[in-house]
Amino acid sequence: MNNPYLPIKTRIEKVIMETEDRNIKSFELSFINKEDEEKFQYLPGPFAEISIPGKGEAPFGIASSPTEKGVLKFSINRTGLFTEAIHSLEEGDIIGVRGPLGNNYPIEKFENKNVVIVSGGFAFTTLRSLTKYMIHEDNRSRFNNITVIYGARNPGLLLYKDELKEWGKRDDIDLNVTVDAKAPGWDGRVGFVPTVTKEVAPASEDSYVIVCGPPIMIKFTIPVLEELGFPPERIILSLEMRMKCGIGICGRCNIGEKYVCKDGPVFTLAQLNELPGEY
Amino acid sequence: MKEKTIKKNELANFVAGLLSDYQVFAPAKEEESLVLKEMQAEGDIDLDIGVGPVNTKKSIKEFFFPQKERFFSYDLTKPGEMEEPVLSDKKRVIFGVRPCDVNSISVFDAIFTSDQYPDPYYIKRRERTTIVAIGCNKPETTCFCVDTGGGPFSADGSDLLLVDLGDEYLVQVLTEKGETLVNGSSGFSEPKSGVLQKRDGIVEEAQKAIKSDIKIKKVKGWLDNNFDAPFWDTVHEKCIGCGTCTYLCPTCHCFDILDETKGEKGERIRIWDSCMYPQFTLHASGGNPRKSGKERMRQRVMHKFKYFVDNNEMVACTGCGRCVKYCPVNLDIREVLKQIQVS
Amino acid sequence: MPVSMCVCRLYFSKQSEKCIRCYACRNACPLCYCEVCCVDESQPQWFGKSVALSDTQVFHLMRTYHTAGRCVDCGACVRACPMDIDLRFMNKKIDKDVRELFSYEAGMDPEAPLPLNTFKTDDEDEFIKG
Numbered sequence: 212m213n214n215p216y217l218p219i220k221t222r223i224e225k226v227i228m229e230t231e232d233r234n235i236k237s238f239e240l241s242f243i244n245k246e247d248e249e250k251f252q253y254l255p256g257p258f259a260e261i262s263i264p265g266k267g268e269a270p271f272g273i274a275s276s277p278t279e280k281g282v283l284k285f286s287i288n289r290t291g292l293f294t295e296a297i298h299s300l301e302e303g304d305i306i307g308v309r310g311p312l313g314n315n316y317p318i319e320k321f322e323n324k325n326v327v328i329v330s331g332g333f334a335f336t337t338l339r340s341l342t343k344y345m346i347h348e349d350n351r352s353r354f355n356n357i358t359v360i361y362g363a364r365n366p367g368l369l370l371y372k373d374e375l376k377e378w379g380k381r382d383d384i385d386l387n388v389t390v391d392a393k394a395p396g397w398d399g400r401v402g403f404v405p406t407v408t409k410e411v412a413p414a415s416e417d418s419y420v421i422v423c424g425p426p427i428m429i430k431f432t433i434p435v436l437e438e439l440g441f442p443p444e445r446i447i448l449s450l451e452m453r454m455k456c457g458i459g460i461c462g463r464c465n466i467g468e469k470y471v472c473k474d475g476p477v478f479t480l481a482q483l484n485e486l487p488g489e490y
Numbered sequence: 491m492k493e494k495t496i497k498k499n500e501l502a503n504f505v506a507g508l509l510s511d512y513q514v515f516a517p518a519k520e521e522e523s524l525v526l527k528e529m530q531a532e533g534d535i536d537l538d539i540g541v542g543p544v545n546t547k548k549s550i551k552e553f554f555f556p557q558k559e560r561f562f563s564y565d566l567t568k569p570g571e572m573e574e575p576v577l578s579d580k581k582r583v584i585f586g587v588r589p590c591d592v593n594s595i596s597v598f599d600a601i602f603t604s605d606q607y608p609d610p611y612y613i614k615r616r617e618r619t620t621i622v623a624i625g626c627n628k629p630e631t632t633c634f635c636v637d638t639g640g641g642p643f644s645a646d647g648s649d650l651l652l653v654d655l656g657d658e659y660l661v662q663v664l665t666e667k668g669e670t671l672v673n674g675s676s677g678f679s680e681p682k683s684g685v686l687q688k689r690d691g692i693v694e695e696a697q698k699a700i701k702s703d704i705k706i707k708k709v710k711g712w713l714d715n716n717f718d719a720p721f722w723d724t725v726h727e728k729c730i731g732c733g734t735c736t737y738l739c740p741t742c743h744c745f746d747i748l749d750e751t752k753g754e755k756g757e758r759i760r761i762w763d764s765c766m767y768p769q770f771t772l773h774a775s776g777g778n779p780r781k782s783g784k785e786r787m788r789q790r791v792m793h794k795f796k797y798f799v800d801n802n803e804m805v806a807c808t809g810c811g812r813c814v815k816y817c818p819v820n821l822d823i824r825e826v827l828k829q830i831q832v833s
Numbered sequence: 834m835p836v837s838m839c840v841c842r843l844y845f846s847k848q849s850e851k852c853i854r855c856y857a858c859r860n861a862c863p864l865c866y867c868e869v870c871c872v873d874e875s876q877p878q879w880f881g882k883s884v885a886l887s888d889t890q891v892f893h894l895m896r897t898y899h900t901a902g903r904c905v906d907c908g909a910c911v912r913a914c915p916m917d918i919d920l921r922f923m924n925k926k927i928d929k930d931v932r933e934l935f936s937y938e939a940g941m942d943p944e945a946p947l948p949l950n951t952f953k954t955d956d957e958d959e960f961i962k963g
């Protein structure tokens with residue numbers, strides 16, 4: 212019997228400081244045991260519990276794509292005790308991971324459809340995974356137009372800057388990076404995510420939209436999407452809650468009868484509309 | 491189902507016979523309350539469980555889901571190394587458990603033995619346990635098991651169920667584990683004529699003694715549509731938000747996972763937790779979806795009588811009445827349910 | 834160790850062993866008013882959250898010390914405790930000490946300085962010079 216509470220061992224291969232405020236770092240991990248790697252199968256969307264003995268565990272979205280073999284990537288915002296501890300780790304350190312946990316984005320439904328990815332702040336993590344997966348040469352032809360709208364308060368807070376540059380050069384992805392206010396050296400788009408979404412989102416017929424970001428951004432983006440004609444079944448959200456077990460039994464992450472860790476974190480707006488607004 | 495009888499004065503013998511192969515636990519009086527205590531030697535626990543308070547103060551759940559469970563130990567100087575505990579596989583019999591407690595096992599099974607994430611600790615403890623339940627001839631005033639789908643003689647979850655007939659017990663043999671116990675002893679005989687009728691009379695009388703009359707389906711119907719009802723604004727008002735009702739509840743199974751370190755050594759543990767505490771859902775950002783007593787009381791009632799039913803087709807309450815009896819402010823869940831029922 | 838000390842310790846252990854850390858005692862106490870109780874604090878974590886005897890004892894010691902000089906012996910904690918723990922046991926001892934050492938009885942004079950919350954930087958006694 213697999214023990215769902217025991218972390219597997221991974222090694223930190225690379226630490227990348229993502230943002231100028233030095234609060235977000237990405238960690239690329241490799242599996243120490245081959246069997247663990249084989250068992251760790253996922254599609255974009257799930258999260259994992261990262262484990263540091265003496266500090267505990269905390270949930271983080273998986274930022275790597277399954278197309279990046281052997282690499283597990285997390286981008287972690289420093290907010291408290293646990294995240295502080297991760298930030299102090301270095302390349303070569305051993306760290307535990309429990310996962311993959313939760314569901315993935317409903318990728319089969321995106322096939323032969325336009326896909327719009329809307330994200331703000333550091334919630335871009337699992338959407339990086341999704342984007343990376345969809346634009347991979349093995350997968351790109353399964354989807355129609357791919358539009359990415361990604362915003363941050365200022366240019367210094369954007370994640371994955373090198374990758375964004377690369378994507379910007381491709382003609383099979385419509386990338387729209389925006390910052391909240393004009394900034395020196397920034398010649399890109401300026402404006403809030405909801406406004407940009409209104410401008411660049413394709414017609415809602417035959418399109419799915421995936422939204423991930425701080426609550427305030429979500430709050431203002433949903434009406435825009437509804438106005439654009441997206442039905443709630445085709446608006447997809449990824450939620451965050453206080454979590455511990457990640458497997459639907461410790462009891463704390465439910466919204467109504469659904470457990471965000473096990474039944475989510477990915478829900479359609481239609482599903483959420485059926486649940487109490489307790490999140 | 492097989493039925494046997496055993497004379498009351500044979501019972502101690504039967505239990506003593508188990509001591510060579512099993513750890514035996516039985517209710518024993520400590521100060522004013524009953525606790526499930528391990529029998530160290532023949533006869534050190536008085537098995538006349540028909541007297542005194544009916545049920546133990548703490549429920550049977552800690553035998554399968556202890557308040558603290560160690561997942562592994564670590565040593566900070568040896569990164570990546572985990573030492574897992576060796577769980578005992580010594581067989582044990584828990585004797586004299588009440589139906590509302592054995593019934594709670596199906597709630598725990600639903601949570602801890604799923605195909606996707608079976609809980610090895612729980613399963614191991616379940617496997618090594620045989621339960622001898624005893625029906626309740628005289629329910630307490632706080633009991634309402636009849637309303638939640640059980641009853642003072644409900645056998646679901648037990649291996650043997652004893653019915654007190656006065657000078658003897660009727661023994662219902664419900665599982666193979668139960669059968670093994672009975673086969674290992676010579677004290678059992680076939681029920682004489684009239685015994686089953688006598689049992690039926692006792693069962694009926696005990697059921698009648700429970701007068702709460704809560705209609706659990708009606709309650710569910712209301713809960714389905716009334717998450718936002720003004721009812722929730724006031725029902726929690728006297729609750730002081732302690733965890734008593736959930737910690738003593740035989741069905742509550744929520745927990746926290748954390749690390750405790752002393753010096754270089756430490757362990758990752760699971761401990762009981764409760765939806766009645768504000769920290770339970772507190773986000774790292776400081777936000778909290780259940781920020782006041784209102785949301786937390788609603789979660790407790792909704793979880794037990796709606797969400798759990800939606801997911802597992804049973805209520806997460808066996809009507810044991812512990813939360814009624816031990817709530818420091820007498821917030822009586824039966825009253826809450828009744829108010830809902832007439833809404 | 835004096836015999837009475839042993840007995841006290843044993844009694845304290847026996848009482849603490851029963852505790853399930855439900856915090857009904859704390860929540861029922863009219864004098865517990867901290868926004869974040871020391872048991873819920875995670876930065877730093879003052880003591881373990883499990884029911885290991887050492888942790889429950891530290892919890893009870895903290896509770897006693899923290900309410901000393903404020904506890905008016907109303908007994909709300911005892912009535913609230915589902916496990917019938919004799920929670921007044923230690924408070925009474927501290928009450929007695931406070932009465933003998935400072936001639937102070939909690940709840941009698943709202944103006945009187947609290948003996949365990951009051952200090953003077955020019956106090957002659959040694960304990961203040963940390």
Ligand SMILES: Cc1cc2nc3c(=O)[nH]c(=O)nc-3n(C[C@H](O)[C@H](O)[C@H](O)COP(=O)(O)OP(=O)(O)OC[C@H]3O[C@@H](n4cnc5c(N)ncnc54)[C@H](O)[C@@H]3O)c2cc1C
Binds near residue numbers: 267290292476775
């Ligand atoms: C599905 C999901 C995906 C996420 N993805 C990401 C991501 O990709 N990147 C990212 O940066 N963040 C992500 N988060 C958020 C991340 O999990 C939190 O930011 C993180 O847990 C903060 O932990 P902390 O230790 O720094 O904060 P702290 O507030 O210091 O918490 C410390 C630890 O103690 C626990 N804790 C805090 N208070 C208490 C208390 N009173 N009692 C008991 N325990 C307590 C916390 O759960 C945590 O384990 C995600 C969250 C979820 C649910």
Ligand code: SF4
Binds near residue numbers: 733766
């Ligand atoms: S036991 Fe009573 S006071 Fe305590 S949390 Fe439960 S309902 Fe509230």
Ligand code: SF4
Binds near residue numbers: 738740807810812813
């Ligand atoms: S909710 Fe109350 S009555 Fe129901 S099982 Fe739990 S403690 Fe017993």
Ligand code: SF4
Binds near residue numbers: 462736790793
């Ligand atoms: S959510 Fe609350 S009521 Fe439900 S099992 Fe957990 S502690 Fe008990």
Ligand code: SF4
Binds near residue numbers: 590629641642808
């Ligand atoms: S609730 Fe029912 S089963 Fe439980 S002790 Fe009371 S009568 Fe017995």
Ligand code: SF4
Binds near residue numbers: 857917
């Ligand atoms: S009320 Fe009793 S059981 Fe609960 S924490 Fe206080 S002393 Fe412990």
Ligand code: FES
Binds near residue numbers: 458460462463465
């Ligand atoms: S994190 Fe434990 S139930 Fe969701």
